[in-house]
Amino acid sequence: MTKDLTHETVAHGMQPEDTPELRALYQGFADHHLIPLWTQTGDLMPMHPKPRAVPHLWRWKDLLPLAEASGALVPVGRGGERRAIGLANPGLGGAAYVSPTLWAAIQYLGPRETAPEHRHAQNAFRFVVEGEGVWTVVNGDPVRMSRGDLLLTPGWNFHGHHNDTDAPMAWIDGLDIPFSKQNDVGFFEFGADRVTDYATPRFSQGERLWAHPGLRPLSKLENTVSSPLAAFRWEHTDRALTEQLLLEDEGQPATYSLGHAGIRYVNPTTGGDVMPTIRCQFHRLRAGAASRMRRDVGSSVFQVFSGRGSVVLGGVEHALDIGDMFVVPSWVPWKLQAETQFDLFHFSDAPIMERLHFDRTAFVED
Amino acid sequence: MTKDLTHETVAHGMQPEDTPELRALYQGFADHHLIPLWTQTGDLMPMHPKPRAVPHLWRWKDLLPLAEASGALVPVGRGGERRAIGLANPGLGGAAYVSPTLWAAIQYLGPRETAPEHRHAQNAFRFVVEGEGVWTVVNGDPVRMSRGDLLLTPGWNFHGHHNDTDAPMAWIDGLDIPFSKQNDVGFFEFGADRVTDYATPRFSQGERLWAHPGLRPLSKLENTVSSPLAAFRWEHTDRALTEQLLLEDEGQPATYSLGHAGIRYVNPTTGGDVMPTIRCQFHRLRAGAASRMRRDVGSSVFQVFSGRGSVVLGGVEHALDIGDMFVVPSWVPWKLQAETQFDLFHFSDAPIMERLHFDRTAFVED
Amino acid sequence: MTKDLTHETVAHGMQPEDTPELRALYQGFADHHLIPLWTQTGDLMPMHPKPRAVPHLWRWKDLLPLAEASGALVPVGRGGERRAIGLANPGLGGAAYVSPTLWAAIQYLGPRETAPEHRHAQNAFRFVVEGEGVWTVVNGDPVRMSRGDLLLTPGWNFHGHHNDTDAPMAWIDGLDIPFSKQNDVGFFEFGADRVTDYATPRFSQGERLWAHPGLRPLSKLENTVSSPLAAFRWEHTDRALTEQLLLEDEGQPATYSLGHAGIRYVNPTTGGDVMPTIRCQFHRLRAGAASRMRRDVGSSVFQVFSGRGSVVLGGVEHALDIGDMFVVPSWVPWKLQAETQFDLFHFSDAPIMERLHFDRTAFVED
Amino acid sequence: MTKDLTHETVAHGMQPEDTPELRALYQGFADHHLIPLWTQTGDLMPMHPKPRAVPHLWRWKDLLPLAEASGALVPVGRGGERRAIGLANPGLGGAAYVSPTLWAAIQYLGPRETAPEHRHAQNAFRFVVEGEGVWTVVNGDPVRMSRGDLLLTPGWNFHGHHNDTDAPMAWIDGLDIPFSKQNDVGFFEFGADRVTDYATPRFSQGERLWAHPGLRPLSKLENTVSSPLAAFRWEHTDRALTEQLLLEDEGQPATYSLGHAGIRYVNPTTGGDVMPTIRCQFHRLRAGAASRMRRDVGSSVFQVFSGRGSVVLGGVEHALDIGDMFVVPSWVPWKLQAETQFDLFHFSDAPIMERLHFDRTAFVED
Structure with missing residues (x-):
């Protein structure tokens, strides 16, 4: 041949x-x-993945004003459920899918607003690139949402949000809606029209039980499918990344590659991914560093959290600013490059690929 | 609410x-x-799965003549690769998908023909409702295909088929092509234009190593993702089902439900499903027995192997004959009813649902 | 240093x-x-394991007559429970322990005798080097015992034996009594004074449900700690070993090492060891072949099943005959050598070592 | 019966x-x-575990002076390796075993002393009931030892200790020496006579990589047999227990039983026990609270960390003070009672029992 x-x-x-x-x-x-x-x-049966989804970049400077405009024109409440605006991959023919498996959106909640409670089989998370003041109430547990935090709503947990302040707040949502829709696995149930608890504690009950490194409550010895720790605070993420780079300076094997620190958010009952279908990670590159060019089976979405840099995506370089989001479809080569210290949040469908043994990665010569 | x-x-x-x-x-x-x-x-995000795929029935008396006609008109060889005709779910808009995850086809090989070797990331199996005389050669191991046998070609194994006789043979194929295509996980590679070994042994090397109940070769102690036993013979399936019904007669808890025997084909290294995305099972109902009406998340395909009976599928009863195939989309209620002793082969995407924790089953009052 | x-x-x-x-x-x-x-x-804390147990060999020509003499002098019944004579490692100071973890015995049942039912936390098996005619009744399921068979009694299953013939029968028992005694994990309960079922079926219910290669009953999808298949027949063991050597002749990678075939008895629900503390295996060497000299952490017991050969054990060679048993304490080097085709049954505490991550193996230059 | x-x-x-x-x-x-x-x-084969080991209590007011006296009379260095004094269960006939599986000792290091490096297959930990100033250097990583900390030395890691201060320090050691000795699994190797790094960092490299709740380094995605986090700080343990009791006050299900908070120390790569043979836990009872009377298969050792209370052990009540240690042999009933807030460190062989499926627990009517 x-x-x-x-x-x-x-x-x-x-x-x-x-x-x-x-x-x-x-x-x-x-x-x-x-x-x-x-x-x-x-x-x-192509020779290698030939996704219909295309690499694409959404600018925060476009997303945020549109979300703000929605705040003025579109009510949030029962029925529409959420003031969320989905990133629609240009290759996927008009569906609100960022990739064949993933849904990514900017969600917006005005001052004092409440998004009503519901639950669904789909797995969801929120990541906060800026702002604060909203609490998401997950199965009755109010969870503060602040800058740099990752908040989980695993499948079939009731949840609603409320803004406790006089300022609006926006954040991003990630879900497995396309996968669920395509494979006919979704269930949905309405909950209370208001959230069940308007308290605004600094730490959720889940954190108070679970956010103690290496310690597990004796009352919670059964492993769970998704993480019982549902709030991952910026303070810890930042410290973990900082320590990795300091250890690298000291000559210890701590970073993912030279100048490239990274963490995976995990379920403390198993050490595995936080939810069965979605992987969440965070990357920090030193100024001047770059990741290795690679291809992966499965799709990924990134959002810039801080700093300046670029991504080389399918052979095209894109300069990136805070809040910018981009999608990497399956098998498209990608590489991050840092101008300043460069922080990015990252989620993907890697747990699907790994659990079904379709995962492959290839490193590519620049 | x-x-x-x-x-x-x-x-x-x-x-x-x-x-x-x-x-x-x-x-x-x-x-x-x-x-x-x-x-x-x-x-x-519907209240419950609302599949685009619809319940549908394909008659063997329609399938087989069309396959035979293809034998006369369509060559088998490099490029087209296989003389396989896919069951296209009427709800899925013209794609050759029996469900969103599964591909099912009738494949036909004329006297002395060879289907060339290739490999792909997609997982595949063959089930033989009638006939014999073809050997499928999987990674160099010739595997006889006879009536009632299940033969596996797990992802990324080279395979080709050849007909050693002067009579044609038809069988069914099951693959995860729609899932692979939708989620961009497929890889494909051509192999030899002829099969690598035209030997026609009664038993494959895989069987000679692995088809000994409860015994594992000391040379093969690493678990494998898919079953290393790639041929499940009718003789064993039949005996297992026969024994379950005899044990039920003796008052032992052996059948799945009253008068309903069943086996799952499994990977002997783990006791789990034979492949990461496809479950294969076989059902036998006594004359007069019925299965419980149920709904499952995920999709299933059945083929009648012997006997006469019917399926109640989405509220509609269909009489069934040997070779008839039907698809049960996600959450559609189904129930088998046996007129005579009634044997059915069954495959589904249940491993996907279970590994991603989307599986649900509900039993329905008749 | x-x-x-x-x-x-x-x-x-x-x-x-x-x-x-x-x-x-x-x-x-x-x-x-x-x-x-x-x-x-x-x-x-020695530099390497320095077992008190010593390598030792028991001759079948000594064991069997003593068992027969016991048959004449010692009743079997409630209290003594079993007419079993334990191999006492000379290094272990008078305890009936063949090694620190394992108990091995010859058990003898006279014509028409019954050994009463009981159950215990200790795991047990029987292996039959010669004879037939006894049924062991495990949780009410009568299991035939014939030459070359391995029969399991996993922990906490009621069991008794009865001899259905006019001839006596002897076999060997293996248990984890020393481990259980040492670590204070044993429980014991009396059952019926007679066995609950004197039927003498050719196959047990467990075999009828489970002894179908690669097939699992739909009624038994929960994994079990120990194998639900409790009888491993000589016919299958012999065939598996025969095929491995034939495949080796054909140039296929099937044997454990050159001229050395082997199988592990496994739990079909997991592919792992038949019981949590005891591994059972069977070896066949071609005439003239030898295994590699090795040391393992943990202890092993072998019984010659057929053929003639020798073992080099701790540097000393011992000629071996049918029925002879020897123990290999932890880290003692051992090597099998076959004069004729040479078959040996083998059990060990390897599951303990592996589950606690103490396992190590070293191959030794001859 | x-x-x-x-x-x-x-x-x-x-x-x-x-x-x-x-x-x-x-x-x-x-x-x-x-x-x-x-x-x-x-x-x-007793009806239930009848341990030779007996319940016994060692008083800190006896242990500490003897350790101090040893400091004056016994050098620490190569050969003796450690100035450690083992608790010898009175039932175990003169062996330095606190139970059949566990070794427990008080270790003492004088001002500026060094205990030389070595490694062994045995798993070890240290727990600090009072004092500070020693660093244990594990595979080159200096780990501070302070009051309330748990420090791990899993099997086959080189380790030594040095006292960086002008005051002596004592702590307790726990190992699986009896199990290793009994089952012949031990290996030992000398390392450097001095520790390889006399640095005295506040946090070890292991903590800097791993002590971030729910976060896992991208550079360390392989699971490990024992915890890569080898220092569990009092600050986190105390906070976890405090939060459980506060959550109980708020009506949340957070404590193990009423007024009884508890944590298990775990391997963050798996959520399971920190080492394959030893479980480590910590209990806090409110003043006036009591645990439920129970029996467990396997043996446990407790040390009082703070507060006053008592244990009912095998039917006998013992008042307890800070530093006091007691052993609970297999199946002996035990119950904790708190006079003041009562904190206890606890270790056991439960992973052995669970991995071999010998674990049983029974609650006992008072």
Whole structure:
């Protein structure tokens, strides 16, 4: 087999001759809801992933004003449920999907507003790139949302949000809505129209039970599918990344690659991903550092949290600013480059790929 | 919340007033590849799975003649790769998908024909409802295909088929092509144009190593993602089902439900499913018995292997004959009923649902 | 540190000077139930395992006549429970322990005798080197015992035996009695004085449900701690070993090492060991073949099943005949050598070592 | 079976008649290193665990002065390795074993002293009931030891200690020496005579990488057998326990039982026990609270960390003061009672019991 030979080109050349008999056969297929493989092998089974989703970048300077405008025009309440605006991958034909598996949105809550409670089989998280003042109430536990925090709402937990301040707040949401929709796994249930508890504690009950490193309550020895710790505070993330770079300075093997620190948010009952379908990570690159160019099976979304840098995405370099979001479809090569110290939040469908053993990564020569 | 209130009806009533400002906002969304959640919550996040795929039945008396006609008109060889005709769910808009995750096809190989070798990330199996004479060669190991056998080709194993006889043979294929295509995980590689070994042994090397109940070779102590036993013979399946019904007669708890015996094909290194995305099972109902009416998250395909009976599928009863195939989309209620002793092969995407913790089952009152 | 320096020699040289003050201190220790580490480090924490148990060989020609004599003199019944004679490792000071973890015995049941039912936390198995005619009834399921069979009685299952013939029968038992006794984990309960079912079926219910390669009953999808398949028949073991050697002849990677076939008996719900504390395996060497000389952490017991050969055990070669049993204490080097085709049953405490991560193996130059 | 009937009494009554033939048989057993089961069933297989180890209490007011006296009389250095004094269970016949599986000791290091480096297969930890100033250097990583801290030295990690101050320091050690010795799994290797790094950082490298709740370094995604976090600080333990009691006050399900808070120290890569053989936990009871009376299979050791209370141990109540240590052998009933707020450190062999499926717990009516 020569290197140039691809499934697609071969398939194209191999179709049977167009005869009346063949047409009759094909009509028979159509009549009986059948489709032959040989006319579409190359499309159904490509040589490597050829996503319809395309690499794309959304600018925070575009997202935030549109979210603010929505705040003035669109009520939040039962029915619409959330004032959330989904990033629609230009390759996915008008669906509000950032990738085939993931949904990403900016959500906006005005002063003193409440987003009513509901629950769904879909897994969800919020990440706060700026602002504060909202509490998300998850199964009755009020969880503060502040800059740099990751907050979880794993599947089938009731949740609502309320803004306790006179200023609006925006953040990003990530969910597995496209995967759930595509594979018909979604369930949904309404809860209270108001949140069940308007208290505004500094720390959620989940944190008070679980945010003690290496310690597990004796009352909670059963492992859980998703993390019982549902708030991951910026203070800890920042400290973990800072220590990795300091350890690297001291000659210790602590960073992911040279000048590139990173953490994965995990379920403390298992050490594994926080939810069954979504991986959450955070990257910090030193000024001047770059990550290795790589391809991964599965799709990822990044949001710049602080600093300045760029991403080389499918061969194109994009300068990045705070709040900017971009999607990396399956098998598209990507590489981060830091001008200043550069911090990025990152989520992906990697748990799906790994649990089903479809995961592959290849490093690419620059 | 009243029983009548659904997400969909509520969402419908809650849209913001149509004003020039709102139109400008929506145009801004469109300009920046954004889609608001509030206009489509009910569609994206339904109260329960509302599959586009529909329940559907394909008759063996239709499938087999079309496969035979293909044998006369369509060559098998490099490019088209396989003379396989996919069951296209009428709800899925013309894709060759039996469900959102699964591909099911009838494959046909004429006398003395060879289907060339290739490998792909997609997981595959064959099940033989009638006939014999073909060997599938998996990573160099020739595997006989006979009536009632289940044969595996887990992801990334080279495989080709050849017919050693002067009679044609047809069988069914099951793969995770739709899932792989949708989630961009597929890889494909061509192998030899002929199969690497035309030997026709009664038992494959895999069986000779692994088909000894409760015994594991000392040379193979590492667990594998998919089953190293790649041929499950009818003789064993039949005996297992026969024994379950005899044990039930003796008052022992052996059957799945009264008069309903069943086995799951498993990976002997783990006791779990044979492949990471596809579950394979076999059911036998006594004459007069019925399974319990149930709904499951995820989709299933059945093929009648022997006997006569019916399925109640989404509220409609269909009489079934040997070779008939039907698909049960997610959350559609189904129930088997046996007129005579009734044997059915069954495959599904249950491993996906379970590994991602989306699995749910509900039993339904008749 | 020089190569000659050992913990033991160093410790010896480092004791504090014997003074009245030291004697008073040591008396204080004794008064308060204290023992200093520095007087016994080398003994408590040797450089490598220094088992008190010694390699030892028991001849079947000695064992069987003594068992037969017991049959004449010692009743079997409630209280003594079993006519079993334990192999007492000469290094273990008079305990009926073949090693620190394992108990091995020859058990004898006269014509028409019954050994009453009981259950215990200890895990047990029987292996039959010759004879037939006894059924062991495990939780009400009568299990035939025939030459070459391995029969399990995992912890806390009621079991009794009865001899259905006019000839006596002897077999070997293996249990984790020493481990259980040492670590205080044992529970015991009497059952019926007679066995609950005197039926003599060819196959147990457990086999009828589970002895179908790669097939699992739909009624039994929960994994179990020990194997639900409790009878492993010689017919299957023999065939598995035969096939491995034939595959080796064909150039396939099937044997454990050259001319050395082997199987592990496994729990079909997990693919792991049949019981939590005891591993069971079977080895077959071709005439003229030898295994590699090795040391393992943990102890093993072998019984010759057929053929002639020898073992090199702790540097001493012992010729072996059918029924002969020998013990390999921890870290003692061992190697099998076959004169004719040479079959050996083998059990060990390897699951304990592996689950607690104490397992180590080293291959030794001859 | 009546309640009074025990295995022991039954066995006793069932011995065969003492005849010359029986004596000859028994002599034959002795000659061939065999021991019959029927003479010792009740001892080998008791109705429930009957440990040789007895409940026992060691007073800190006795332990500490003896450790101090050792400091004056016994050098610490290569050979003796550690100035550690083991708690010898009075039931275990003079071995330095606190239980059949566990070793517990008080260790003492004088001003500016160094305990040289070594490594062993045995798992070890230290817990500090009072004092500070020593660093234990584990695989080159200096780990501060301060009041209330738990410090790990999992099997086969090099480690030494040095006292950086002009005051002595004492702490307790826990190891699995008896288990290792009994089962012949121990390996030992000398390291440097001095510790490899005399730095005295506030936090170890392990903590800097791992002590961030719910965050895992991207550079360390492989799970480890033992915890890579090797220092569990009092500050976190105290806060976790405080929060549990506050949550209980608020009506949340956070404590282990009423007024009884508790944490388990865990491996952050798995959420499981810190080492394969030793469980470490910490209990806090409110003034006036009591734990439920219970029996467990396996043995435990407690040390009072602060407060005043008592333990009911095998039916006997013992008043307890800071530093006091007691052992609970297998199946002995125990119950804690708090006079003031009462804090206790606790370690056990529970991972052994659970991994081998011998664990059982029974709650006992007071």
